[in-house]
Structure formats: structure tokens, C-alpha cells
Amino acid sequence: MAFSSGTAALHGAAAAAGLGPGDTVTTTALSFSASANAARYVGAAVALADIDPDTLNLDPAAVPRDTDALIAVHYAGLPFDLRSLDTRPRVVIEDAAHAIGALTPDGAVGNCAHSDMCCFSFHPVKTITTTEGGAVTTNDRVLADRLRRFRHHGIQQPSTGPAWQYDIEELGYNYRLSDIHAALGSSQLRRLDAFVAERNRLAERYRSLLEDLPITLPPEAEPGWRHGYHLFAVRVDHRRRVYEMLRSRGIGVQVHYVPIHHLTAYEDLEVSLPRTDEAYERLLSLPLFPSLGDADQDQVVEALRSSL
């Protein structure tokens, strides 16, 4: 179901799941703020759990057994293994903003094999774009109906009676995706596989060009999985200096992300996440997009090599 943004999609998923005051929603701090904001929009409490430094996704053992809900982020496009949780929380929502086109042994991310709902973003920096846009997938008809109402003011229309008649039991929003944006999206969707294949090819090429450098390469997808490679985030020492040297050479490196517990709005959580902090200190995303090309990639590698 299309939404006006990935953030609106996450808000819709949290609302459709019935999350609200009194509920705790666990997510990772190594994500864009929207992953946690979604819980706060509906009045639920956010709990941030630490990551597994090998995958940069949540450490399944750090997810509290008694959490009401989990918002699982597939960081950089590497799917979080939802089968690795010992107890499945009441509500499981995937934030797959990085992972469209990624695969798990159970099929495509978004098939909700181990979740209630899966959210995507079509913001311009993402793998496919509608300029602004998002989507939620689910296999549950009741959730689908709630999502549809939430997106369209909460409006319920009786199947019989005059056309003007409608009712609202629960408030909704105008979170629809316009037809023009949706048309862009359907055309992009047809190219999704080619985009993700090219991202994987460039990522493999980065790996072979960078393997002798004193940096940590991103985690790879296990056999049976496909990485979405929204990001190619290496870990380097003296990250600030390396970042500045590359930027001064016109190379669009970036850092994903300021951990959510460092944001003023989340200061009150007073949580300590040493493995997230340690990864954050060294993370640096290298340019990765299908039109990058081998020659540009060689330049990035050369610049990185000389800045280390």
C-alpha cells in the first residue's frame, strides 16, 4: 500500500498495529530517526537496543523479551534475520527503507514471512524513488484495512447507501501518494532488479579493490540472502580526517547515521550502547549508485587509499 513517505508508512504501521501509550517499541539506534519517531507519533515508548558489530543490525540477544513491538531495520540493505529472535514480540514491523530488492531464504524482503508489516521509502536517496513516497506491505487483511483508513483521514465508507455518506471512528491523516508519484514508482519498480544487481556488482568490485586497505569492509550477505546495498559503509580509523580529505576531493562520502540516542529528543532515554557508538565512530559510506561507473569508483578507491 503506497504512502506519501517512508515516515508516513512507518507511522501508519505503528498505528495499524494498535501501538500506543503503555507499549514499548524496540529498535536500533543505528538508523535514521524516523525508525524511532514512528513509535513516538503513536505515544509508545522507544527502547534502543545495541547492535551486532558483525552485521551492523540489531543484536537479536539485545532485544528485550518483554518488548511489545520491534521495528527491525535492515541497515545498509543487509536483511536482519528475524528468525534469530528467541521470542517473537507481539508486533514486528520491518523498516526496509534500505532493503528494497534484498532477499532472504524465505523470499523477497517485504513478503512479511516473519513480520506483520514491512515499510519502504522512495525518497530520492533510496534505491528506487518517487521523489517522495513510501509503502507498507502486509499479509493481514485487517491490518491492510486499517492502513488504508489511516492513510485517508480515517474514512470508512459503507458499502450501501448514498455516495456522500462516510464515518470516522479513528483519526487518520492524508498520507496518500499522488497518482503522478505512483506512476514514477511503477516505472522505477520495473528497473528494481537491474538497480540492485548493479549495486551488488559495484559493491563486490569495491570489496576486491579495497581488500588490502586497513579498513573494515561491510558485512556480506550469507548464502541464500541478497544484500540490497543501499549503502556501502566501511569502517575507518580517524574517520573525521578521512571524511574531510575525501570531501575536499569532491567525493560524496557520508556518515549513516548520528545514533538516535545522541539526538536531543532522545536524550531522556539515557541508554548506553557501546557497540553502536564504537561502530558510529568509524563508519563512512562510500558513494554507491547504479550510474557510478567503474572509472568513478576507481577514483573513490584511489582517494581513499591516499587519505589513509
Ligand SMILES: *Cc1c(COP(=O)(O)O)cnc(C)c1O
Ligand atoms: C529514509 C529512511 C526512512 C524515512 O523515509 P522517508 O521516505 O524519507 O520519510 C526511514 N527509515 C530509514 C532507515 C530510512 O533510511
